[in-house]
Amino acid sequence: MRKKLDIQIIKQPEWVTDDQIVSLLHNAHQTTLQKGMHYSVIDQNGQDIRRRIGDNGVFFVALIDNKILAGVSGISFCPEGAEWYIKGKPYAEIKLEGVREEYKGLGINGMLHRAIYDYAYNYVDILITQTATQNKIMQNADKKRGWHYVDYVSRKSTNYYSVVMAKWKTAPPISSIYCHYKYFCSKTRTRILKTRNGEYRSIFFFLYKLLK
Numbered sequence: 001m002r003k004k005l006d007i008q009i010i011k012q013p014e015w016v017t018d019d020q021i022v023s024l025l026h027n028a029h030q031t032t033l034q035k036g037m038h039y040s041v042i043d044q045n046g047q048d049i050r051r052r053i054g055d056n057g058v059f060f061v062a063l064i065d066n067k068i069l070a071g072v073s074g075i076s077f078c079p080e081g082a083e084w085y086i087k088g089k090p091y092a093e094i095k096l097e098g099v100r101e102e103y104k105g106l107g108i109n110g111m112l113h114r115a116i117y118d119y120a121y122n123y124v125d126i127l128i129t130q131t132a133t134q135n136k137i138m139q140n141a142d143k144k145r146g147w148h149y150v151d152y153v154s155r156k157s158t159n160y161y162s163v164v165m166a167k168w169k170t171a172p173p174i175s176s177i178y179c180h181y182k183y184f185c186s187k188t189r190t191r192i193l194k195t196r197n198g199e200y201r202s203i204f205f206f207l208y209k210l211l212k
Contacts, residue, residue: 005064007108009115012059012072018046021059021072021096025049028071028098037132040157041096049096052076060115062099062108071099073112075120084182085150085166085173091126109138113145117167125169130162139163148172148179152187156198161190 012021022045029039041049053059053076062071074096080088094116099108120127130153131138142165151164163183166172172179194200 005103005106006066007070007106007111008063008066009060009111010063012061016059016061016069018050018059020046020069021061022046022049024069024072024100025096025098027100030101032132032135035134037134037160038158040155049074052096058119059096060112060119062103062112064103069100070103071108071112073097073109073116075116077120077123083151086126086128089126090124091128092120092124094127094129097129109141110145121169127167128164129167130164132158133161133163139165142167148176149183150179150186152183152190154190154194154196154198158197160196 022041025039025041029042032039033042041052044052050057053074057074057076059072059074061069064070073094075092075094077090077092078086079090080086081091094113097109097112099106117127128150129142129147131142133152145167147165147167149163150166152161153164154161174182192201
């Protein structure tokens with residue numbers, strides 16, 4: 001039986017470097033790599049991830065006994081977006097998340113999320129996050145936390161489709177059913193037009209599908 005650990009969630013302290021966070025992310029995503037999926041920071045360093053969360057971005061870290069870096073979650077603030085769920089409004093995106101393999105199953109990711117909610121909702125009313133379509137465990141956890149499916153995308157930096165989920169400070173601007181309908185339309189459109197690597201399909205793909 002694992003002894004109870006002292007887990008503390010705080011903003012990134014000075015002694016935790018961005019390179020240490022990259023190392024943690026590599027460890028946390030080993031299962032992803034074993035499944036043949038690339039995650040977006042596989043070839044990046046500390047300077048790269050700092051640029052990804054921006055000048056006003058923040059990392060929250062999970063520390064074991066105030067000394068062991070066990071988990072991380074970054075948040076990036078954006079002035080506004082073009083998509084229907086963030087159109088014309090400032091929002092924040094949770095990104096660069098991970099928990100070391102040996103500390104998974106302790107609820108650390110949920111603790112990190114709660115810290116981010118408390119921080120981000122002082123500045124914005126909308127949070128978004130992206131998760132690989134294969135990562136059903138994370139998606140189900142986010143659904144229990146009140147997140148909604150809103151978009152379906154593919155990125156050239158990865159080799160898989162991703163779902164975008166949103167969480168509003170109060171309530172979604174539309175019903176949950178209509179949220180899912182818009183998500184379904186996005187998923188259908190993306191799967192038809194783009195590959196998992198974010199490249200547009202050729203006309204030959206459509207001809208093949210029609211003749212098959």
